[in-house]
Amino acid sequence: MATQLPLGPQDLAAISETDDGTKAFAPDLAYRRLSIVNVIFYGKPSGNGEWVLIDAGLPTSESTIVECAENRFGENTRPAAIVMTHGHFDHVGSLESLSRRWDVPVYAHSLELPYLRGEASYPPADPPVGGGAIALLSPLFPRSPVDVGTRLKALPEDGSVPGMPGWKWLHTPGHAPGHISLWRDSDRTLIAGDAIVTTGQESVYEVLTQEAEMHGPPRYLTPDWESAEQSVRLLAALEPDLIISGHGKPVQGAHMRATLHRLAAEFGEIAVPQGRHYDRNPAKPGKSGNDVYR
Known part of the structure; x- marks a missing residue:
C-alpha cells in the first residue's frame, strides 16, 4: 500500500463558491467539480468575456459546464479555446458536444491527438493497484477515443497556450503520453492535470470526502511510471505556490511545496504500485503516439 502524504487546512487555497457550485481560487481561475473530476475556467468574470475551458468532464457534464460558464462570463458566452490536459474518459466526456x-478550437499535445481524433485507444486499466472500489471498477471505464474532427489543433511548439497569455504548457507524460500541465511563472500557479492529484482517486470514500493529500497520478490509469516520476520531479522543481489538479482541492503554500518535494524524492515508494504490470513493463507510445495503445 502506498504511503499517504496528508495535507492540512493550512494548505488549502482560499475559495469563494457561487450558487452553481463553481469555486474561484484566484482572480482569473475557478473550477467546478463534476462527480469525480474537475474542470477549470480561466478568465476574469469582469473582463471582456475572453476565457478558456480546461478539460471537459464527463459525458453528463455539458449542461453544467455551460451553465457555470454563462453564470461566470455572461449569457451565450463561448471560450476562445478548449485546452486538454489529456484525453482520458473523465476529461473528455463532453468534449465533442x-x-x-461553441465551434471553438481544441488544443492538446501532439502525442495526445490520436486519442482525440478517433484513431487510438488507451491501454487497459490496472485495477488491483489502488485498493479501492474505483480502482477495481476501472476496467469498465471507456478507453475508446473521441473525435473532435477539424477543430483539434496541436499546442504551439513554443510552449505558449492559446487564449492564456502569460502561461506555458509543460509536457508531463506518464499518466498519458501527451499529458500536459499549465504553468504561470508570474504568480507560480500550476494547473497540474493528473500528473499529480490532491486527493486519493482510487477509493470511493476519498473521492467523496475530498480530503487533501498529495498523490501521484491515479494509479489504475497510469501506464508509464518512469515518465510519471520524471514529470513529478519537473513540477516540484518549479516551486509552485498554488496548485489545482484534475482531482481534489486547490492547495498552496510552503508546506504544500515540501510535501510535493517529498513525493518527488520518494516517488517509487509513495506513488508506484509495486510489482504491478505497468511498474514492470511501462506502456509507452511509438513515434506516432499510438503504436502501443491500440
Whole structure:
C-alpha cells in the first residue's frame, strides 16, 4: 500500500463558491467539480468575456459546464479555446458536444491527438493497484477515443497556450503520453492535470470526502511510471505556490511545496504500485503516439 502524504487546512487555497457550485481560487481561475473530476475556467468574470475551458468532464457534464460558464462570463458566452490536459474518459466526456456547440478550437499535445481524433485507444486499466472500489471498477471505464474532427489543433511548439497569455504548457507524460500541465511563472500557479492529484482517486470514500493529500497520478490509469516520476520531479522543481489538479482541492503554500518535494524524492515508494504490470513493463507510445495503445 502506498504511503499517504496528508495535507492540512493550512494548505488549502482560499475559495469563494457561487450558487452553481463553481469555486474561484484566484482572480482569473475557478473550477467546478463534476462527480469525480474537475474542470477549470480561466478568465476574469469582469473582463471582456475572453476565457478558456480546461478539460471537459464527463459525458453528463455539458449542461453544467455551460451553465457555470454563462453564470461566470455572461449569457451565450463561448471560450476562445478548449485546452486538454489529456484525453482520458473523465476529461473528455463532453468534449465533442461542447466543441460542436461553441465551434471553438481544441488544443492538446501532439502525442495526445490520436486519442482525440478517433484513431487510438488507451491501454487497459490496472485495477488491483489502488485498493479501492474505483480502482477495481476501472476496467469498465471507456478507453475508446473521441473525435473532435477539424477543430483539434496541436499546442504551439513554443510552449505558449492559446487564449492564456502569460502561461506555458509543460509536457508531463506518464499518466498519458501527451499529458500536459499549465504553468504561470508570474504568480507560480500550476494547473497540474493528473500528473499529480490532491486527493486519493482510487477509493470511493476519498473521492467523496475530498480530503487533501498529495498523490501521484491515479494509479489504475497510469501506464508509464518512469515518465510519471520524471514529470513529478519537473513540477516540484518549479516551486509552485498554488496548485489545482484534475482531482481534489486547490492547495498552496510552503508546506504544500515540501510535501510535493517529498513525493518527488520518494516517488517509487509513495506513488508506484509495486510489482504491478505497468511498474514492470511501462506502456509507452511509438513515434506516432499510438503504436502501443491500440
